[in-house]
Amino acid sequence: xxxEAQFIANGDVRLAxxxxxxxxxxxxxxxxxxxxxxxxxxxxALAAAGYRVIAPDQRGYxxxxxxxxxxxxxxxxxxxxxxxxxxxxxxxxxxxxxHDWGALLAWQMALVVPDRMAGLVALNVxxxxxxxxxxxxxxxxxxxxxxxxxxxxxxxxADQRCAANPARVFEVxxxxxxxxxxRFNTLPKALQSFNLIAALDREELAGDALLSAxxxxxxxxxxxxxxxxxxxxxxRNWTHNWKSTxxxxxxxxxxxxxxxxxxDVIISLEQIEAMxxxxxxxxxxxxxxxxxxxxxxxxxxxxxxxxxWLNRRM
Numbered sequence: 001x002x003x004e005a006q007f008i009a010n011g012d013v014r015l016a017x018x019x020x021x022x023x024x025x026x027x028x029x030x031x032x033x034x035x036x037x038x039x040x041x042x043x044x045a046l047a048a049a050g051y052r053v054i055a056p057d058q059r060g061y062x063x064x065x066x067x068x069x070x071x072x073x074x075x076x077x078x079x080x081x082x083x084x085x086x087x088x089x090x091x092x093x094x095x096x097x098x099h100d101w102g103a104l105l106a107w108q109m110a111l112v113v114p115d116r117m118a119g120l121v122a123l124n125v126x127x128x129x130x131x132x133x134x135x136x137x138x139x140x141x142x143x144x145x146x147x148x149x150x151x152x153x154x155x156x157x158a159d160q161r162c163a164a165n166p167a168r169v170f171e172v173x174x175x176x177x178x179x180x181x182x183r184f185n186t187l188p189k190a191l192q193s194f195n196l197i198a199a200l201d202r203e204e205l206a207g208d209a210l211l212s213a214x215x216x217x218x219x220x221x222x223x224x225x226x227x228x229x230x231x232x233x234x235x236r237n238w239t240h241n242w243k244s245t246x247x248x249x250x251x252x253x254x255x256x257x258x259x260x261x262x263x264d265v266i267i268s269l270e271q272i273e274a275m276x277x278x279x280x281x282x283x284x285x286x287x288x289x290x291x292x293x294x295x296x297x298x299x300x301x302x303x304x305x306x307x308x309w310l311n312r313r314m
Contacts, residue, residue, distance in 0.1 A: 002018065002021060002037060002040050002043070003018040003020050003213065003229070004018075005017070005018060005057075005063055006019065007063075007083070008084060008085055008088040008089075009088075009183055010080055010085075011063040011069075011086035012065070012087075013059055013064070013067065013072075013077075013081065013220070014064060014065045015056050015057065015058075015059065015065070015081055015084070015085060016036070016056065016057040016062055016063035016064045016296055017036070017054055017055070017056045017057075017063045017085060018036045018043065018054070018200055019045065019052070019053065019054045019164040020044060020046075020047040020048075020052075020053050020164075021043075021047025021050070021051055021053050022050075022052050023050040023051045023052050024051055024052065024094075024095070024113070024118070024310075025052045025053075025054065025085070025086075025089070025091045025093070025094035025095070025118075025314055026046055026051045026053050026094060026310070027053075027055070027056075027082065027085065027094045027095070027096050028042060028043070028053065028054070028055040028097045028098075028102075028188060028289045029055075029056070029058065029059075029082070029096065029097065029098040029101075029102030029103075029105055029106060030055070030058060030061070030099060030100070030101075030102050031099045031100020031101040031102045031103070031125075032052040032100055032101050032171065032231050032232075032234065032235075033061075033162075033170075033173070033219075033223065033228060034061070034099075034100070034219075034296035035057055035061055035062045035218070035219065035222055036056055036057045036062060036193070037062075037140070037218050037219070037222075038099070038293075038294060038295065038296060039053075039055045041295065041296065041299030041302075041303065041304070041312060042055075042097075042295055042299070042303060043055060044302040044308070045299075045307065046291075046303070046306065046307065046310075047070075047080045047188050049307045049310070049311070051310065052090065052172060054085065054094075056081070056082075056085060057222075058078070058081065058102070058105075059077070059081055059221070060071065060073060060226075060229075060230025060231045060233060060234065061226070061230065061231055062222045062226065062263075063222075066226055066227070066229070066230035067230070069234045070233045070237065071080075071237075071240075072233070073134065073230070073233040073234050073237050074235070074240055074244065075105070075237065075240075075241040075244065076224075076244065078105050078234070079105065079109055079112055079113060081130075082096070082105070082109060082116075082298070083113065083116060085128055086116060091265050093115070093116055093117060093118040094116070094117065094118060094298065095111075095117070095118050095119040095120070095121065095314060096109055096117055096119075096120055096312065097120075097121040097122075097123070097144065097306065098120075098121070098125075099123040099124060099125065099294065099295055100123075100124060100125060100292070101125075101234055102123075103122040103123055103124060103125035103176075104125055104128070106120050106121075106122060107120070107125075107127050107128070107252065108241075108245070109121065110252045110254050110256070111245070111248050111249065111250065111252065112215050112248065114205070114253060114254050115145050117254045117258065118254075118255075118314060119254055119257070119310075119314060120121055120252070120254050120255070120256045120257070120314060121256070121258075121259070121306055121309070122256065122257070122258050122259070123260075123294050123295060123302070124259070124260060124261055124264050124266075124267060124292060124294055125267060126258060126260070126267065126271055126272045126274075126275040127252055127275040127278050127279055128244065128271065128275070129250040129275075129278050130245055130246070130250055134239050134243075135238055135239075135241050135242055136149070136150065136153055136238050136239050143193040145291075146193065146195040146197070146198070147193045147195065148194050148195065148196040149196065149235050149287050151195075151196065152232050152235045153235070153236060153238075156229070156234060157197060158196055158197065158228070159202055159227065159228050159229045159232055160201075161197060162223070162227075163223070163227045163228050165200075166219070166220045166223040166224050166228075167220050167226050168217070169223070170211060170216050170219050170220060171198070171205070171209065171216075172199050172200055172202070172205060172292060173199070173211060174209070174210040174211050174216075174219075175205065175206070175207040175208060175291075176207055176208050176209075176210050176290075176291055176293070176297050177206075177207040177208050177263075177289075177291070178207035178291060179206060179207070179263065179265060180204075180244070180262075181262055181263050181265055181270075182268075184265040188269070194266070206230055206301075207291075210293055210296060210297065211296075232242075244257075251270045251278055251279075251280060252278060252279040252280065252283070253280050253281070255281045255313050256279050256282050256283070257284075257285075257305070257306065257309040257313075258272070258275075258279075258282060258284040258285070258287045259278070259285050259287065259294060259302060259305055259306075260272055260284070260285070260287070261286070261287045261290035261291055261292065261297075261298075262286050262287065262288050262289070262290065263288075263289065263290060263291045263296045264290070264291050264292045264294070265291075266292055272284070272286075283309060285305055287301055289300075306308040
C-alpha cells in the first residue's frame with residue numbers, strides 16, 4: 001500500500017511527501033507528467049533494504065501546491081523545495097534519486113548544493129552540461145516549433161489539450177515497447193522530433209499500456225484535479241535556468257549511479273557517452289527492452305541496481 005501523504009512547507013508552497021522505512025535517507029524525485037506514485041515499486045523495496053525513503057509530489061504536481069506564475073518553477077525554486085524537505089525532516093545529507101525532470105533537478109543539485117547530497121542516482125537522463133547557447137534557441141532550430149518543449153514555450157495549447165482529457169494523456173504517453181532504438185534510428189528526422197499534440201491525436205498507438213487501470217486512475221484523478229500547467233511551467237523556465245547557471249562549474253563530484261534504458265529514444269546514446277568527462281565518480285548501467293518509464297517498466301531491475309549501489313557506496 002502506498003504511504004499516506006504528509007505535508008511540509010517551503011514558504012507559501014506546500015509539498016505532499018510520502019515516506020517509508022528507517023535508515024540513511026533516499027529522496028526520490030519524479031519527472032513529467034508523473035507523481036510520487038511513480039515510485040510505488042521503489043519505496044517498499046528500498047525501505048525493506050534498510051533505507052528511509054521519501055518521495056514528494058513536486059511543486060505543480062499531485063497534492064502539492066501549484067503556483068500560477070511561471071517564475072515559481074525556476075531551478076532555484078525546485079532545488080529549494082528539496083532542501084526544505086531535508087530540513088523539515090532534519091536530514092543533513094541524502095541520496096537523491098531522479099527520473100526524467102527529477103534527474104535534471106538532481107544533476108543541478110549536485111552542482112549547486114553538493115554538501116546536501118550523499119550520492120546521486122539518475123534514471124534515463126544523463127548529465128547535460130550547460131551549452132553555449134540557449135537550449136530553446138537550439139531546439140527551435142534543430143527540432144522545430146512543433147517539438148513539445150518548444151511548443152510549451154509558445155502557447156498554452158498543450159496545457160488545455162492535456163487538461164481536457166487526462167486519461168488520453170496517460171494512454172498515449174505511458175506505454176512500453178512502443179519503439180526500439182534500432183527502429184527509431186531508421187525513421188525520418190521529422191518523425192524523431194516528438195510532437196505531443198500530434199501524439200494525442202494519433203488513432204493507433206504503438207506498444208502496450210504501461211499502467212493497470214487502477215494505477216492509471218491515480219494519475220488521471222491527480223491531473224484532473226490539478227491540471228497540467230504547473231508541470232509544464234518547469235519547461236517554461238529552460239531559458240531562465242540556462243542564464244542563471246552561467247557561472248557554475250559543470251563538474252559533478254558526488255558519487256553517481258546512472259541507469260539508462262536502451263529503448264528510451266528521448267535520450268541519445270551519444271548524450272549518455274558525452275557525460276562521462278563531467279561526472280567524477282560514475283557507475284553506469286543500461287537496461288535492455290526498456291523505454292522511458294524505467295522504474296515502472298523494470299522495477300525489479302531498477303531496485304536491484306539501486307540497492308546494490310547504495311549498499312556498496314553508502
